[in-house]
Every structure is written in C-alpha cells, then in structure tokens.
Amino acid sequence: MSERIELRVSAEEKAQWQAIAASRGVSLSELIRAALSGQRLRPRRAAPRVDPDLVRELARIGNNLNQLARAANRRSPVETVSLLVRLIKIDRELAVLRAAHERPRDAD
Known part of the structure; x- marks a missing residue:
C-alpha cells in the first residue's frame, strides 16, 4: 500500500517540475521518487495506435x-x-x- 507525502512548493516550482516530468514522459511523483532515490527515469512508452x-x-x-x-x-x-x-x-x-x-x- 502506498503512502501519501505532501510537500509545499511555490507555484513556479510546481509548474517547473511538472514541465520536467511531462518532457520526460513520467508523472510528477515518478520524477520526484527517481530524483530522491537516485534512480534513472524510464519514460513510459506511448500506447500504440489501435485500429x-x-x-x-x-x-x-x-x-x-x-x-x-x-x-x-x-x-x-x-x-x-x-x-x-x-x-x-x-x-x-x-x-x-x-x-x-x-x-x-x-x-x-
């Protein structure tokens, strides 16, 4: 079961972090988790187009x-x-x- 952690940041920081996460194809949570644990981010693959x-x-x-x-x-x-x-x-x-x-x- 996952736990929730709240973090206070400025609106500018949040927007910047969200932009970074979006550019790497991951969620903000994944970006923060990877940064704190020193893991390399693996962007999600785009879902293939289905006929x-x-x-x-x-x-x-x-x-x-x-x-x-x-x-x-x-x-x-x-x-x-x-x-x-x-x-x-x-x-x-x-x-x-x-x-x-x-x-x-x-x-x-």
Whole structure:
C-alpha cells in the first residue's frame, strides 16, 4: 500500500517540475521518487495506435465468449458439439486477427 507525502512548493516550482516530468514522459511523483532515490527515469512508452476495426472485432468475439460462459454458468444445456464449433470459430477468427495485426519482432 502506498503512502501519501505532501510537500509545499511555490507555484513556479510546481509548474517547473511538472514541465520536467511531462518532457520526460513520467508523472510528477515518478520524477520526484527517481530524483530522491537516485534512480534513472524510464519514460513510459506511448500506447500504440489501435485500429478501431480491430477493437470492434475483438469486442464482438469477447461478446460471443461471454455468451458461452453465461450459458455454461447457468448450466444451460449447451450441446458439446455446438460449443466446440463456436470455440473453433472464435479461435480461427482470433488467428486471422492476430496475423493481420501482428508486428514484426524486430520493430520494437
């Protein structure tokens, strides 16, 4: 569990520190923590841009999985063959999406 520490600074100091933190891609807390502990700052990586079509497709697949899970949890009679057919279809759809959106390993 983290503890909170309050620090009184002038508005100018706060603005300056926030600007430094922003320029390095870290929070003000991370900047202060690193400065006091002598650690080197590691800026956060920007989140990769995600294709909205991919997000929608993954949401659709997730919805299908939720429906199957709900049926299983209700102990509804879901035929084993029907369930397997649905799961295989989802697996194939995920494989297609993965292949279409995979980044080459050396691009990191």
